[in-house]
Amino acid sequence: MRSEPAIAAAGPASSDEETVAALRVGDERTFRDLFARSYPAMKRVARTYVASDAVAEEIVQETWIAILTGIDRFEGRSTLGTWIFGVLVNQAKYRSAGEKRALPFSSVAPSEPDDPAVDPDRFQKDDDAWPGHWATPPRPWQKPERRLLSLEVRERLRAAMTELPDRQRLVVGLRDIDGHSAEEVCDLLGVSPENQRVLLHRGRSRLRAVLEEYVDAADV
């Protein structure tokens, strides 16, 4: 689907080593490039810990100060991206200590209920002619495809994103809005590929349902 820029490597020619070496001698262009590419994901992760955009931005700022101050200590045992996000999460936890928000990424079992992707009533039951097949099938969106570009749809999607459980919102945001790869997201969040997929699946399923409701209502 989307092409995914790596979070930390400055481009196809730059490895973590090259990026870190450049930062150590104060190379501003490398820093600006890295800052810009990392910003959406860093802001997104920080935002899950705190109640406001402004505080999330402060957390990102503080993280970069800590990174640049301590850059000599980076040993390359993890990727640069992992290290940056480790510092970010520590900053976020510190700042959010008073806010009582917990983000149990380390927990083994998903904490959300096991919602089906589609309302089971949309499918035929065991005593119907074709159990498990559509009873109320989805209608094609081709004609209203242009509607999906509209401002209203974007606002609906943004609103629906805020209503997702935290972990689903984070994974969908990092993958589908910010364009990171599955591997990067697993690395950043410390979740297994399977967990990441489950969260992505549940989040996307809910959002598809939101868009379906919108398109169906618009067609009436």
Added chain:
Amino acid sequence: MGPPRTAHSDSELSVTADEITCQQFVELVTEYFEGALEPHTLTRAEEHLVMCDWCVTYAEQMQSTVASLGRLGAGRSPEPPESALAVLRERSPDGA
């Protein structure tokens, strides 16, 4: 053949099913697009799509949803804060 089972996990599905239902397909669609289905299950999913226009529609809706999310992308990142630039500049050999 027996009634379709409401399997949810991919591994369950790959052991028991000769064909999958629409209700099963909608649970597999993300793994399908991620390329994460076991070969047996992938075959079943593709066979299902050949026969079921509605599930093709559903899969296309999922793709449209993802594409719409992509368009929400953040746009331009802000400038780095002066506080961070200051730390960076202290490292530069000529102090600039």
